[in-house]
Amino acid sequence: TYVVTENCIKCKYTDCVEVCPVDCFHEGPNMLVIDPDECIDCSLCEPECPVNAIYSEDDVPDDQYQFLEVNAELGREWPVLSEQKDPPADADEWDGVPDKLKLLER
Ligand code: SF4
């Protein structure tokens, strides 16, 4: 499966959903996640994210492993998003800001 990691939080550009052939992105208030039970590992979404938040589970950086669980848990709860929408107005300011997990809204 592919995994959305910390840098999506408060960036949420949603370019990723446009290319997913199986609509497995799920939307929360300030982040998207991938439902690992639905992802078919096509890899199309990874290069689409402007802030490089998406990784194959095999390539998830050591400090981002907790997002495997975040995606699995919230992918079951949040609704599907299948069409791109405008990012938050201040999205650019949050690219690369560390420790955004504490800002995740559920
Ligand atoms: Fe969707 Fe493919 Fe990305 Fe999985 S790897 S989330 S199926 S675009």
Ligand code: F3S
């Ligand atoms: Fe998030 Fe990147 Fe998609 S910021 S919403 S994973 S395009």
